[in-house]
Amino acid sequence: xxxxxxxxxxxxxxxxxxxxxxxxxxxxxxxxxxxxxxxxxxxxxxxxxxxxxxxxxxxxxxxxxxxxxxxxxxxxxxxxxxxxxxxxxxxxxxxxxxxxxxxxxxxxxxxxxxxxxxxxxxxxxxxxxxxxxxxxxxxxxxxxxxxxxxxxxxxxxxxxxxxxxxxxxxxxxxxxxxxxxxxxxxxxxxxxxxxxxxxxxxxxxxxxxxxxxxxxxxxxxxxxxxxxxxxxxxxxxxxxxxxxxxxxxxxxxxxxxxxxxxxxxxxxxxxxxxxxxxxxxxxxxxxxxxxxxxxxxxxxxxxxxxxxxxxxxxxxxxxxxxxxxxxxxxx
Amino acid sequence: xxxxxxxxxxxxxxxxxxxxxxxxxxxxxxxxxxxxxxxxxxxxxxxxxxxxxxxxxxxxxxxxxxxxxxxxxxxxxxxxxxxxxxxxxxxxxxxxxxxxxxxxxxxxxxxxxxxxxxxxxxxxxxxxxxxxxxxxxxxxxxxxxxxxxxxxxxxxxxxxxxxxxxxxxxxxxxxxxxxxxxxxxxxxxxxxxxxxxxxxxxxxxxxxxxxxxxxxxxxxxxxxxxxxxxxxxxxxxxxxxxxxxxxxxxxxxxxxxxxxxxxxxxxxxxxxxxxxxxxxxxxxxxxxxxxxxxxxxxxxxxxxxxxxxxxxxxxxxx
Numbered sequence: 222x223x224x225x226x227x228x229x230x231x232x233x234x235x236x237x238x239x240x241x242x243x244x245x246x247x248x249x250x251x252x253x254x255x256x257x258x259x260x261x262x263x264x265x266x267x268x269x270x271x272x273x274x275x276x277x278x279x280x281x282x283x284x285x286x287x288x289x290x291x292x293x294x295x296x297x298x299x300x301x302x303x304x305x306x307x308x309x310x311x312x313x314x315x316x317x318x319x320x321x322x323x324x325x326x327x328x329x330x331x332x333x334x335x336x337x338x339x340x341x342x343x344x345x346x347x348x349x350x351x352x353x354x355x356x357x358x359x360x361x362x363x364x365x366x367x368x369x370x371x372x373x374x375x376x377x378x379x380x381x382x383x384x385x386x387x388x389x390x391x392x393x394x395x396x397x398x399x400x401x402x403x404x405x406x407x408x409x410x411x412x413x414x415x416x417x418x419x420x421x422x423x424x425x426x427x428x429x430x431x432x433x434x435x436x437x438x439x440x441x442x443x444x445x446x447x448x449x450x451x452x453x454x455x456x457x458x459x460x461x462x463x464x465x466x467x468x469x470x471x472x473x474x475x476x477x478x479x480x481x482x483x484x485x486x487x488x489x490x491x492x493x494x495x496x497x498x499x500x501x502x503x504x505x506x507x508x509x510x511x512x513x514x515x516x517x518x519x520x521x522x523x524x525x526x527x528x529x530x531x532x533x534x535x536x537x538x539x540x541x542x543x544x545x546x547x548x549x550x551x552x
Numbered sequence: 553x554x555x556x557x558x559x560x561x562x563x564x565x566x567x568x569x570x571x572x573x574x575x576x577x578x579x580x581x582x583x584x585x586x587x588x589x590x591x592x593x594x595x596x597x598x599x600x601x602x603x604x605x606x607x608x609x610x611x612x613x614x615x616x617x618x619x620x621x622x623x624x625x626x627x628x629x630x631x632x633x634x635x636x637x638x639x640x641x642x643x644x645x646x647x648x649x650x651x652x653x654x655x656x657x658x659x660x661x662x663x664x665x666x667x668x669x670x671x672x673x674x675x676x677x678x679x680x681x682x683x684x685x686x687x688x689x690x691x692x693x694x695x696x697x698x699x700x701x702x703x704x705x706x707x708x709x710x711x712x713x714x715x716x717x718x719x720x721x722x723x724x725x726x727x728x729x730x731x732x733x734x735x736x737x738x739x740x741x742x743x744x745x746x747x748x749x750x751x752x753x754x755x756x757x758x759x760x761x762x763x764x765x766x767x768x769x770x771x772x773x774x775x776x777x778x779x780x781x782x783x784x785x786x787x788x789x790x791x792x793x794x795x796x797x798x799x800x801x802x803x804x805x806x807x808x809x810x811x812x813x814x815x816x817x818x819x820x821x822x823x824x825x826x827x828x829x830x831x832x833x834x835x836x837x838x839x840x841x842x843x844x845x846x847x848x849x850x851x852x853x854x855x856x857x858x859x860x861x862x863x864x865x866x867x868x869x870x
Contacts, residue, residue, distance in 0.1 A: 231683030236695075362849035364800055366807050367842045370827050377831075477690030481804055495691060496808055499698040507695050515686040522686075 225519050232519070236511040237281050295505035304509045308491060315490035317406045318413070318483070319475050325414035326475070327468060330421025333357065335457055337422065338429040343448045354426075360419035365478045369412040369485040376408065388487045409486040413478050417471055424467055428460040462533045469525030473518050575858030582851030586844075589641035597635030605639035605817045606631055614834045627822075627837035628829045636817045637840050643818035644799050647733055648848070651801075652794035654737035659744025660787050664779065666745075667752040668771060678749060685742050693739045693801060697810045700731045728812050732805060736798045744790050751783040789859045796852035803845055819845050 275283070284295070297307050333353070341350040360368070376382040386405050432438070433456060441451045480492035487493075491510060498506040599605050609630035617625040617633075624633040666677035684692065706719055706727060717726040755761065761778055769777070799819070805811035806820030807827070814821055819841040826837035 362846040473688035477688040518686045
């Protein structure tokens, strides 16, 4: 658990390094690449103001000191507001989106996976299961942003779906009601979840198929339980632990996917902010976002570690080590 | 192979072999079809310069599939979808292969060196990998793209490099292709580094390595004669899986408008252009590149998983 602290320090160095690995001059990025037209003395003054004329390690420590001391991580190049304020106003939207899609991903994915296993177990015939498996494989391999466009296309075509809002909240007062926010988040969250839940379903299916060969399943069947009872009561419970660690691993994937999905659905979250910061070469915002996302991922890995330990005390560090090896594809 | 599975009555190994073998052979068939596409491009859709595969023809927009001259129809700019898809397969597949190769070479070198040097340097090197792995890949990808997408970026490169990539004052030439590959590789070398580090650390202590050392072999000889061949299987599989990741990443970057330039045919740029065509009722233009990307992802993942299963490595948490 203590390994999280050096990880966070490395993270801060890496994200700070991103500003400075900018080819050329940060001031040039601030001015939108028009430094040739500006008086060199003024450029020097800006450099002085942002402390850019100091040596690199010194800049890093004063940046870190600013964060620990005053909770400030610099100012946005775009409007000179505090970076944390700029990001802070986007966070509720992204948390709603990612939270909702996490819930949708796992309810949908686990149920779907168990359903496929039950069908296969019951009919003893791969052909009955095939349509569900093929759908899962297809959904898993389609790029998330194309899925988003398809979702929009389908919703616009079918009149019954017109009650679902297509795009994010347009007016400020619409966001104030939490139920409204969830309503607006539904389509983007569904898009994110569809892609990932196919992965979860395939994962649950492959775990459960391994479990089914074990002795306790035969015992349960001999006891007179039905096929679906065995899957739901015994097999599902034994698949729980790896699914929990997949839950933690899904977070970076969902956050990454949210960048594209927020862009498609005009969702006012941090993902879109990241895209805007990329285009505007707004490095303080980018750096802080990298830092925040990284911290979230480190923390979620910690939480998963604890949850896995609670769910099955026999598993120590082992599973988590394995789990960290693969952060998964992000879109 | 059929004789083995017919003779063997031992249930579990047979099932195991059948499952991974079936996956690998299906995947190889799917990949075989994909591999033909770049070669079909000049045969099916020949282009004579100055006309390019992305040739715009505003007199023939949104033509539905299965009409004369346009087997898969045209998009809203009148570009032939089949021709674009075939020529685009060259860009997309080359990009995927090169990015995966670059990422795996760098990553496994990083992991191997770290493991071999050991001590404090090992800790620092692997902590850097851990720290970067904590950042969601697409965010890292965006941050890196921000670095190379500025107007001042080409000016910071040496002149020789600019001539090599065909950069002129009015065109970026191959530069976007090179930067997209580098950015994708810079995001995805981390897993390769971890896998190589774990594998090399495990086999470094084996008796045969010790025996080689006792016989007087140097570190480099041990690395290239003993460690690399033994770690190569898992690293090759890693590379395979990275190909599809890279193609999907390119599509995502192109969709956001920070990937390849729109006149370079690739599945990603096609999808970006065609995604707005969807709302003009043109479903075939986005469907073709999306299907090809899914095809690649599916076949590559089947192959990777089949191979991992065949060598007895559990990697389902991906």
